[in-house]
Amino acid sequence: xxILVFIEHAEGAVKKSSLEAVSxxxxxxxxxxxxxxxxxxxDALKSAGxxxxxxxxxxxxEKLEKGIIQAYANVISQAMEKxxxxxxxxxxxxxxxxxxxxVSAKLDAGFVSNxxxxxxxxxxxxxxxxxxxxxxxANVNITTEKKILGIKKNxxxxxxxxxxxxxxxxxxxxxxxxxxxxxxxxxxxxxxxxLPEAEIVVSGGRGMKGPENWGMxxxxxxxxxxxxxxxxxxxxxxxxxxxxxxxxxGVKVSPQLYVAVGISGAIQHLAGVNSSKNILVINKDAxxxxxxxxxxxxxxxxxxVVPKLTAALKAAQN
Amino acid sequence: xxxxxxITHVPDTTxxxxxxxxxxxxxxxxxxxIIGPYDDYALARxxxxxxxxxxxxxxxxxxxxxxxxxxxxxxxxxxxxxxxxxxEPTDSLFxxxxxxxxxxxxxxDLIMMGRESIDFNGGMVHGMVGELLGIPAISxxxxxxxxxxxxxxxxxxxxxxxxxxxxxxFIAGCQEPIAEWxxxxxxxxxxxxxxxxxxxxxxxADVAGQLEQYELPPAxxxxxxxxxxxxxxxxxxxxxxxxxx
Ligand SMILES: Cc1cc2nc3c(=O)[nH]c(=O)nc-3n(C[C@H](O)[C@H](O)[C@H](O)COP(=O)(O)OP(=O)(O)OC[C@H]3O[C@@H](n4cnc5c(N)ncnc54)[C@H](O)[C@@H]3O)c2cc1C
Numbered sequence: 121x122x123i124l125v126f127i128e129h130a131e132g133a134v135k136k137s138s139l140e141a142v143s144x145x146x147x148x149x150x151x152x153x154x155x156x157x158x159x160x161x162x163d164a165l166k167s168a169g170x171x172x173x174x175x176x177x178x179x180x181x182e183k184l185e186k187g188i189i190q191a192y193a194n195v196i197s198q199a200m201e202k203x204x205x206x207x208x209x210x211x212x213x214x215x216x217x218x219x220x221x222x223v224s225a226k227l228d229a230g231f232v233s234n235x236x237x238x239x240x241x242x243x244x245x246x247x248x249x250x251x252x253x254x255x256x257x258a259n260v261n262i263t264t265e266k267k268i269l270g271i272k273k274n275x276x277x278x279x280x281x282x283x284x285x286x287x288x289x290x291x292x293x294x295x296x297x298x299x300x301x302x303x304x305x306x307x308x309x310x311x312x313x314x315l316p317e318a319e320i321v322v323s324g325g326r327g328m329k330g331p332e333n334w335g336m337x338x339x340x341x342x343x344x345x346x347x348x349x350x351x352x353x354x355x356x357x358x359x360x361x362x363x364x365x366x367x368x369x370g371v372k373v374s375p376q377l378y379v380a381v382g383i384s385g386a387i388q389h390l391a392g393v394n395s396s397k398n399i400l401v402i403n404k405d406a407x408x409x410x411x412x413x414x415x416x417x418x419x420x421x422x423x424x425v426v427p428k429l430t431a432a433l434k435a436a437q438n
Numbered sequence: 439x440x441x442x443x444x445i446t447h448v449p450d451t452t453x454x455x456x457x458x459x460x461x462x463x464x465x466x467x468x469x470x471x472i473i474g475p476y477d478d479y480a481l482a483r484x485x486x487x488x489x490x491x492x493x494x495x496x497x498x499x500x501x502x503x504x505x506x507x508x509x510x511x512x513x514x515x516x517x518x519x520x521x522x523x524x525x526e527p528t529d530s531l532f533x534x535x536x537x538x539x540x541x542x543x544x545x546x547d548l549i550m551m552g553r554e555s556i557d558f559n560g561g562m563v564h565g566m567v568g569e570l571l572g573i574p575a576i577s578x579x580x581x582x583x584x585x586x587x588x589x590x591x592x593x594x595x596x597x598x599x600x601x602x603x604x605x606x607x608f609i610a611g612c613q614e615p616i617a618e619w620x621x622x623x624x625x626x627x628x629x630x631x632x633x634x635x636x637x638x639x640x641x642x643a644d645v646a647g648q649l650e651q652y653e654l655p656p657a658x659x660x661x662x663x664x665x666x667x668x669x670x671x672x673x674x675x676x677x678x679x680x681x682x683x
Contacts, residue, residue: 221565
C-alpha cells in the first residue's frame with residue numbers, strides 16, 4: 121500500500137506534527153513517501169526517514185515558496201498519481217487543511233480530519249475522529265477508493281528510529297490558473313514555540329487583569345519550554361494577539377500539559393483544551409468551573425502563585 | 439455584488455453532547471440549535487459588504503426541515519432570501535457537491551461560510567467547493583475588504599497572519615474578528631417572515647464517509663488540589679506522576 125504524506129516545514133526544520141503524520145502512515149504498514157514543498161535543506165528532510173518514510177519528494181519550484189493553496193493541491197494530486205498512492209496523510213494545519221480539501225474534491229477522495237487513532241481495516245476502512253470540538257468522537261467508514269486522513273496532534277507516537285530517507289526532486293505541471301492568489305506578506309512570530317505544535321501551553325485569562333502582567337505568564341512558559349495562549353476576551357481586548365486565542369472559536373490544542381491561569385473554564389474555552397493529556401488550573405476562586413476539568417489545581421492569587429511556581433521549576437531544573 | 443453565505447445548523451456551544459439509538463444518533467432532546475458561530479461571522483461581514491457596496495445576499499443551508507428556524511434567523515440578520523437543500527448534511531464532500539451545483543447555476547461573485555462547523559469541525563467544505571468550481575478558496579479569513587472585483591484579506595496561520603490579494607469570484611472560510619456577530623432586531627425578525635425561503639431537492643452524490651458510531655470520551659478523574667504555599671509538591675507531581683517536565 122503506497123501512502124503519500126504531505127510534510128510542512130518552518131524555520132529550516134520539518135514540523136513535528138508532520139513527522140507525527142509520517143509515523144502514522146508508517147504505523148499503517150504502508151510504503152511511505154513524504155512530499156515537501158519549498159526551500160529546506162536536504163539533510164533536514166531526512167528526518168522524515170527516521171519517522172518512517174522511505175523516500176521524500178522535494179518540490180523546489182520558486183513559485184511555490186509561499187503556500188499557494190491551489191497550486192499545492194495540484195502538486196500533491198500529481199505526486200499521488202506518480203507514486204500510485206491511494207492514501208494521503210497529513211497533519212492538521214492552516215495550510216494542510218485547505219490543500220487537502222481541494223485534493224479531496226479533485227480526486228473524489230473521502231477526507232476525514234481530526235483523526236485520533238489508527239484506522240481499523242477489519243471491515244472496511246474505519247477511522248475515529250474527534251467531533252463537537254473535542255466533546256465526542258465519531259467512527260467513520262471511508263468508502264471511496266482514494267482516502268485522505270487529517271491527523272490530530274498526538275494521534276500516534278512519533279517514531280524516531282528509522283533510517284534516513286532518500287530525497288528526490290519532484291516537479292509538477294502547473295498553470296497560471298494555479299497562481300491567481302497573491303500572498304503579499306506574512307507577519308509571523310519567529311523563534312517562539314508555536315501554539316498548535318507545543319507540548320506544553322501556558323494560557324492566561326481575564327484574571328491576569330491586563331497585558332502589562334503577561335511577563336509572568338511568559339516567564340513561566342519559557343521555563344517550561346511552552347507556548348503561550350489566552351482566553352477569548354483577552355484577545356478580543358487586544359491584550360494578546362488573536363493567534364493565541366484558545367477555545368471553541370480559536371485554536372484547539374492537545375498538549376501534554378495545559379496550564380490555565382486566571383481563566384474561569386467556560387465551556388467554550390474547555391472545548392479547545394479538552395484533549396490535553398494533563399490540565400493544571402490556577403485560579404483564586406475555588407468554585408471556578410475549570411477545576412472540574414483539571415488534573416491538578418491550585419486555589420490562589422495568580423500574582424503570587426505563578427512567580428513561586430516558576431522559581432520552584434527553575435530550582436528543580438538545576 | 440451577488441453574495442452567497444452557507445450556514446450550518448448546529449447545537450449551541452453550551453449544549454450537552456449525548457447520543458441515542460445505540461450511539462448512532464445525536465440526542466437533540468433539549469438542545470438549542472444556532473447558526474454556526476463561524477458562519478455567523480461570515481454572515482455578519484456579508485451583511486456589511488452588502489450594505490456598503492450593494493447587491494444581493496442569499497443564505498444556503500443543507501438540512502432537513504428542522505433547520506428552517508435557523509435559516510429564518512439568518513434572514514432576520516440581513517440576508518435577502520434563502521435556499522434550503524433538503525438533505526442530511528452528514529458528509530463534507532456530499533455537502534460541497536450540493537453547494538457547488540447550486541453556485542455554478544446561480545453564479546455568485548462571492549461565497550462565504552464559516553471556517554468550520556462546530557459539530558463535525560471538518561473545515562473542508564469551502565476548499566472542496568472552491569476546487570469543484572475552479573476558483574480560489576481561502577480560510578480562515580479574519581479580514582476581508584473588497585473594492586470593485588479586487589479583494590484584500592488576512593488569513594490566520596500558525597503564529598501570525600498572511601495577507602493576500604485576489605479577484606472575485608472566490609470563497610472565504612471566515613472566523614473572528616472579520617466582523618462582530620449581529621443580533622437580529624425586531625424589524626429584521628418581522629421582515630424575515632415574508633422573505634423567500636426556497637426548498638430544493640439535492641443532486642445525487644455518493645457519501646464518502648459513512649458514520650458508524652459515536653463515542654463519548656472517558657470521564658475525567660478527580661482533580662488533585664495542591665496548596666498554594668506548596669508549589670514544590672506540584673513540581674514533583676508534574677515530574678513524577680504526570681511526567682510532563
Ligand atoms: C459562541 C461562543 C464562542 C466562544 N468561544 C470562546 C473561545 O474560543 N475561547 C474562550 O476562551 N472563550 C470563548 N467564549 C467566551 C467564554 O464563554 C468565556 O466568556 C471566556 O472564556 C471567559 O474568559 P476568562 O476565563 O478569561 O474570563 P472570566 O470568565 O472573566 O474569568 C476570569 C477568571 O479569573 C479568575 N481570577 C481573577 N483574578 C484572579 C487572580 N488574581 N488570580 C487567579 N485567578 C484570578 C476568576 O476567578 C475567574 O475564574 C465563547 C463564547 C461564545 C458565546
